[in-house]
Structure formats: C-alpha cells, structure tokens
Amino acid sequence: MPRPHTHTAYELYYLLHGERVYFMNGGVYTAQKGDMVIVIPNDLHATASSEVAEFERLLVNFSPEFVSDSDRFLLELPPFRESTLIRFPRKEQSEVERLLTQMLTECKERCSHWDTAVRHMLTELLIRIHRTDLAAQNPPSSHPMHQKVSEIASYIQRHYKQRLSLEDTAARFFISPAYLSRIFLKLTGLHFSEYIRVVRIRESQHLLRTTKLKVQAIAEQVGFEHISHFNKTFKKIAGVSPLHYREQNKR
DNA sequence: CCCGTATTCCGCCAAG
C-alpha cells in the first residue's frame, strides 16, 4: 500500500474498473468504476485496496500553471476547492476515458505540440467535471467502518490541540482501541498516533508560514507540551527545524 | 478479544 503523501500538483484519479478506497481531505471515500478522485495540491492522501482486489486506473497530475491563464478560473470553483470524489454519468464515462487515454499517449509520445494538445484536452476535461451534477454525489462511504474512520479523522482534525489518546478516542466512537488502531491504519495508511502528529505538524507549518508567532507558542497551540519534543517531531516529518522551515517558506 | 513483547513516543532535563 502506498504511503500517504502530499505534492503540489493536482491529481485526477479515474477508476476504469474495480474498486478502490481513497483517503484524503480527512475522509475515506470508496471509488468505483466511473469515479474520479480529485486531489488538490498539498492535501494528504493515500489509497488502499477494498474487498475487490483488482482495479485499473488512469492517473493525471498537473500543476495549476499548466492550465492556460484564461482557463485557470476553472480550478477556483467548487469541485476543485477541496479534494473530493465525483461520479460521471454512464454516458459520459466513455468520453472521459477517451480524453484521459489520449492525454496520456500524447504525454508519452510527445509529437509536435503535444503540450498544447494536452492543455486543450485538460481544459475540456475540467469543463466536463464542472458540468457533472455535484449535488447528488458523494455517497461518502458504503462501508460503515469507512464512515467511522472518516468521523475519527475529522474528529482529530478538529481536536488536535488537545490530548488525544487511542483509548479515549476509541471509547468515544464505541470501538475497541485495538480495532481502531488496525482499521485506521488499513484505511488511511497512517497509524492513529502518526496521523495526529501529521495533522499537528501540518498546522504548525501553516502557522510558521502565516504568522510571526514564536516556535514555543506554535508548539503549544498545536498540542505539544514540550518544545524539545515538538522540534524532534517537526524535523522528522518536515525534514528541517521549525525556524529553518519558516526561513525556506518566506515567500 | 486478550495477551505478552517489541517498538515508538512523550515529557523532562541538560547542554550547545
């Protein structure tokens, strides 16, 4: 199973067939044939297998800069505001698949003006995404445990400032600590405690970039009682020390 | 589900 990760590109993940569990945006989604997972830049995401083992997908990554200036606004609107899953209607699917495969072959073969061609097709794809009815979408999860893990992940995102133990959280959601530990890892790719740390460090990164708060203050705000431990954890996850990170990301 | 063990984490202090 691929480790959870982030990157600065948009990711479009289209399922040709099979079934796939996707963790992103703090929620668990089950993708089926004809579904497209949209991951916006810097969102933590991972995939896991579902009961159905086999699957085939088409994957497209692109940076916002790749989209022509005049079409960039398409990325500012709803389906691209946060990572999500959309389902194309039956009759749209073949067209979407055609677009995607064509884009991929263009990228591979690199005939003249391939980039312009791809840029065009991407725009068309974005429009198709916008046109699909988003209202009746998002069956957030068929599986009851997916729902539960989603709730737990979102609970962590809301309460990372306070102490969160496996035991207390499990009790709050009426499952055993051991089961929570196992199911959480399976669906998110991260251990329960690891996820908390990642959420905390990501928030601290945000604070380092956007405020002038002292490291000490930030550490406390995101739920670390001791700076020494915050520093260690930060470096392990972010790769550099807090102030170094702030320095690097001074626009 | 419970258990024992291994691993990792956390809070604390000390030092650069």
Next chain:
DNA sequence: GACTTGGCGGAATACG
C-alpha cells in the same frame, strides 16, 4: 532568551 539537539525512563501503542 530563543531555538535546537540529545539522552533517559515510563507510558502509549504497534505487532503477532
């Protein structure tokens, strides 16, 4: 003084 790094023992949690 603020930040960073390191070591240590007990606690939490991961593993099988």
